[in-house]
């Protein structure tokens with residue numbers, strides 16, 4: 001479904017020097033899979049997501065979706081960034097969610113129906129006429145998810161969508177997202193810094209090396225769905241979380257040593 005074939009991405013520094021953000025990244029995500037990406041800050045996670053979305057082109061290698069090389073953004077691939085990203089402040093939340101379907105050719109009443117359905121799915125059906133500024137951070141984040149779902153995408157690309165939320169709201173949204181995923185069967189590419197979140201949500205977990213990023217280690221998470229809070233108490237959950245934390249820790253230490261050596 002999603003495939004990185006030996007992908008490298010080189011940016012330019014302000015001084016015009018080449019800056020490798022991602023190097024020889026290879027990764028395969030199956031159709032319907034819930035995959036999570038972890039890794040040190042600046043290792044190229046968001047870059048990898050932007051290449052799947054079609055916002056950014058690889059410098060070398062290929063990013064394939066359904067066997068086709070990604071060329072440009074497409075409504076089949078919906079993106080949810082962190083909080084505060086791009087809700088239209090002057091539109092009600094219903095109008096915000098109607099925007100995508102209308103842009104794709106839906107009539108006003110069709111778009112209304114889609115918006116209402118998806119806002120209900122994220123628990124916001126009583127807030128249709130409110131404006132973004134009148135909602136809490138967690139509610140705004142749910143609008144972003146509803147807006148992404150409104151285009152009925154095959155792939156959901158989520159870049160730390162719950163990163164800025166309090167623990168309780170985060171837990172509620174994680175459970176909501178899992179329910180939606182179980183119902184829709186979408187493929188999810190989910191970036192987070194939170195190892196517990198990764199183990200709770202996903203079927204496969206991929207840790208990237210420090211910049212320039214590639215996959216350092218991957219795990220399959222066999223814990224059955226539906227998952228609820230109690231799954232966190234299971235030994236299997238704790239062991240997986242521990243293994244991943246160790247790998248990330250080692251990677252972060254190695255990267256820091258490399259930086260020190262470069263400076264010295």
Ligand SMILES: Nc1ncnc2c1ncn2[C@@H]1O[C@H](COP(=O)(O)OP(=O)(O)OP(=O)(O)O)[C@@H](O)[C@H]1O
Nearest residue numbers: 011012019021040041042043044045046047048211
């Ligand atoms: N447009 C750009 N031009 C130049 N350099 C960039 C650009 N975008 C990202 N970078 C650099 O590429 C590297 C990877 O960035 P990216 O945003 O993918 O990291 P990340 O893994 O998502 O980090 P974080 O966990 O902090 O969000 C960083 O060092 C960043 O400074």
Ligand SMILES: [Mg+2]
Nearest residue numbers: 045046047159
């Ligand atoms: Mg990022």
